[in-house]
Amino acid sequence: DAGITQSPRHKVTETGTPVTLRCHQTENHRYMYWYRQDPGHGLRLIHYSYGVKDTDKGEVSDGYSVSRSKTEDFLLTLESATSSQTSVYFCAISEDTGSSLHFGNGTRLTVT
Amino acid sequence: QQQVKQSPQSLIVQKGGISIINCAYENTAFDYFPWYQQFPGKGPALLIAIRPDVSEKKEGRFTISFNKSAKQFSLHIMDSQPGDSATYFCAAGGTYKYIFGTGTRLKVLA
Numbered sequence: 545d546a547g548i549t550q551s552p553r554h555k556v557t558e559t560g561t562p563v564t565l566r567c568h569q570t571e572n573h574r575y576m577y578w579y580r581q582d583p584g585h586g587l588r589l590i591h592y593s594y595g596v597k598d599t600d601k602g603e604v605s606d607g608y609s610v611s612r613s614k615t616e617d618f619l620l621t622l623e624s625a626t627s628s629q630t631s632v633y634f635c636a637i638s639e640d641t642g643s644s645l646h647f648g649n650g651t652r653l654t655v656t
Numbered sequence: 657q658q659q660v661k662q663s664p665q666s667l668i669v670q671k672g673g674i675s676i677i678n679c680a681y682e683n684t685a686f687d688y689f690p691w692y693q694q695f696p697g698k699g700p701a702l703l704i705a706i707r708p709d710v711s712e713k714k715e716g717r718f719t720i721s722f723n724k725s726a727k728q729f730s731l732h733i734m735d736s737q738p739g740d741s742a743t744y745f746c747a748a749g750g751t752y753k754y755i756f757g758t759g760t761r762l763k764v765l766a
Contacts (some may be wrong), residue, residue: 548699579756586662586745587700587756602753634699642688645747645754647699 547571548648550635556654563622565651567635569615576618577636577645578602578610580629587634593618594641625655660748662757669764675733677760679746682727686748686755689722691731694743694759703744704731736764 547570589602692700
């Protein structure tokens, strides 16, 4: 899986609580991404990073924040989880813009 | 401008048959068109990709056909096998970002 570890793999949390998902890579790739996957919607980009401390919003960024303090780690935080954020979250990395994405195995998050 | 439309949503094919999945994009700035294969409980994995300077790319049983003027591309799986049963996503990429189709669930009957 291209040296990408997502943690936790599963999480159940209550509405209104903060949640942080972690993505760790061992490939030293510059670009990192967070996607969510929902039935009928495919994969939608939440946030991405093009370097340490360089991040930008994707198409569904509301309610999410990210941080990247080291090349290898990209954190996704749900500031106050809502039921609409129940989803499978995938981290992806790429070596360069316009090159292929490599995905982790995902985190299944359930917000009750 | 940012959508990638994928069809069909689901597909059932007999073993040995040809599976065809189609995608259409809108933004002509896209310059990289990958296909991903996803098995349950796993992340999507790159299957094959094409750039708009060629009209076809073949890797084993998998072929991408690309029509730049129509802004369409398709995945053909020849001699489909039960092990090909998975969800397939097309994507269109440009600087930093990829837009994904909604996925096609393929089932190959033994």
